[in-house]
Amino acid sequence: MTTAQTTELDVQPSPLALLLLGREADPRSERGVECPGDLPSPSDPDLVERARAAKEKLGDKVFVLGHHYQRDEVIQFADVTGDSFKLARDAAARPEAEYIVFCGVHFMAESADILTSDDQKVVLPDLAAGCSMADMATAEQVAECWDVLTEAGIAEQVVPVSYMNSSADIKAFTGKHGGTICTSSNAKNALEWAFEQGEKVLFLPDQHLGRNTAVRDMGLSLEDCVLYNPHKPNGGLTAEQLRDAKMILWRGHCSVHGRFSLESVEDVRARIPGVNVLVHPECRHEVVAAADYVGSTEYIIKALEAAPAGSKWAIGTELNLVRRLANRFAPEGKEIVFLDKTVCFCSTMNRIDLPHLVWTLESLAAGKLVNRIEVDPETEKYAKLALERMLALP
Numbered sequence: 540m541t542t543a544q545t546t547e548l549d550v551q552p553s554p555l556a557l558l559l560l561g562r563e564a565d566p567r568s569e570r571g572v573e574c575p576g577d578l579p580s581p582s583d584p585d586l587v588e589r590a591r592a593a594k595e596k597l598g599d600k601v602f603v604l605g606h607h608y609q610r611d612e613v614i615q616f617a618d619v620t621g622d623s624f625k626l627a628r629d630a631a632a633r634p635e636a637e638y639i640v641f642c643g644v645h646f647m648a649e650s651a652d653i654l655t656s657d658d659q660k661v662v663l664p665d666l667a668a669g670c671s672m673a674d675m676a677t678a679e680q681v682a683e684c685w686d687v688l689t690e691a692g693i694a695e696q697v698v699p700v701s702y703m704n705s706s707a708d709i710k711a712f713t714g715k716h717g718g719t720i721c722t723s724s725n726a727k728n729a730l731e732w733a734f735e736q737g738e739k740v741l742f743l744p745d746q747h748l749g750r751n752t753a754v755r756d757m758g759l760s761l762e763d764c765v766l767y768n769p770h771k772p773n774g775g776l777t778a779e780q781l782r783d784a785k786m787i788l789w790r791g792h793c794s795v796h797g798r799f800s801l802e803s804v805e806d807v808r809a810r811i812p813g814v815n816v817l818v819h820p821e822c823r824h825e826v827v828a829a830a831d832y833v834g835s836t837e838y839i840i841k842a843l844e845a846a847p848a849g850s851k852w853a854i855g856t857e858l859n860l861v862r863r864l865a866n867r868f869a870p871e872g873k874e875i876v877f878l879d880k881t882v883c884f885c886s887t888m889n890r891i892d893l894p895h896l897v898w899t900l901e902s903l904a905a906g907k908l909v910n911r912i913e914v915d916p917e918t919e920k921y922a923k924l925a926l927e928r929m930l931a932l933p
């Protein structure tokens with residue numbers, strides 16, 4: 540009999556979870572990479588004009604992608620904004636652009652490099668813009684996990700499904716072992732596909748997206764899920780537990796979404812009668828279970844666009860996006876608040892600021908390629924296989 544793995548077990552908001560702008564950092568993800576050039580001063584009053592002029596000079600040679608969690612000062616220069624899925628698809632949509640400037644985090648830029656042609660160069664304005672969740676699964680740990688599954692005699696029944704928020708190495712592992720990538724907007728389709736290919740899924744690295752999709756969308760129970768802890772021998776699981784499980788969840792999480800608790804939901808319902816609670820599926824299972832709606836950043840935007848005037852919403856996702864939506868929809872009489880009482884940005888997304896964008900665009904306009912993200916050909920080959928399986932999902 541498999542033991543139910545509840546979310547209380549592991550993810551308590553850590554001190555690192557509260558990443559106040561400029562005051563704290565997650566050292567696992569922000570590797571202290573210094574900008575290799577001269578960054579303009581943040582107080583330069585001409586930054587907006589400089590970014591505009593450099594982008595104009597580059598013309599069709601540059602295509603700027605912006606994830607919804609980016610700062611307003613950056614997102615205003617994006618040619619396309621979107622969630623992880625939309626940006627992966629759109630990255631390949633401008634084959635004439637020599638430079639793809641990715642205003643997002645490292646794993647997104649890697650995916651863009653994999654999906655674009657070899658002569659297109661993907662640039663990340665600050666190389667320290669990583670993702671602490673993606674860092675929670677390393678290639679060595681995942682290879683060791685596969686050995687554990689092989690020893691338990693189940694590797695052949697297991698299909699890996701890896702969240703977009705993972706390194707190119709993990710995507711390559713996934714492609715090599717017959718699996719697919721997913722994002723928060725197609726995780727259900729990915730799991731349906733995976734369960735047609737095999738009997739079990741190894742879901743990397745976000746336990747919450749894996750558990751929430753399995754239980755909410757696929758009708759599996761919490762008892763069908765086990766939690767593989769890469770820091771424990773054999774993942775902290777017995778061979779019997781692995782053989783009984785349908786979903787083997789990697790013990791990774793997002794420190795930003797891990798911030799929201801059941802208490803935040805109960806508290807906002809008490810404070811704002813009639814409020815609709817809408818959260819991202821990277822939130823813990825008990826938060827998702829208590830919410831009214833669950834979806835990716837793109838889903839959240841569409842839900843608010845369709846909401847009637849006078850409706851009230853508490854949103855459980857990154858603050859840059861929630862603040863932008865609150866400002867955008869206030870004139871339509873839609874009241875939008877942040878689900879938690881405490882301010883919470885994604886510190887690594889916030890690394891991309893206007894000075895870094897100006898420095899990047901001006902360097903490119905001067906013919907100097909900076910901060911290129913390039914995945915090696917062997918990794919790219921298998922990672923692309925996994926990404927293309929995702930793009931082919933219904």
Ligand code: 13P
Pocket residue numbers: 607621622623624670704722723724793819821834835836837
């Ligand atoms: P989506 O934009 O795909 O919803 O993902 C959120 C996220 O955490 C990106 O890092």
Ligand code: SF4
Pocket residue numbers: 644669670671672673704793794795796857885886887888
């Ligand atoms: Fe990673 Fe979470 Fe930031 Fe997304 S919000 S980039 S998952 S740390």
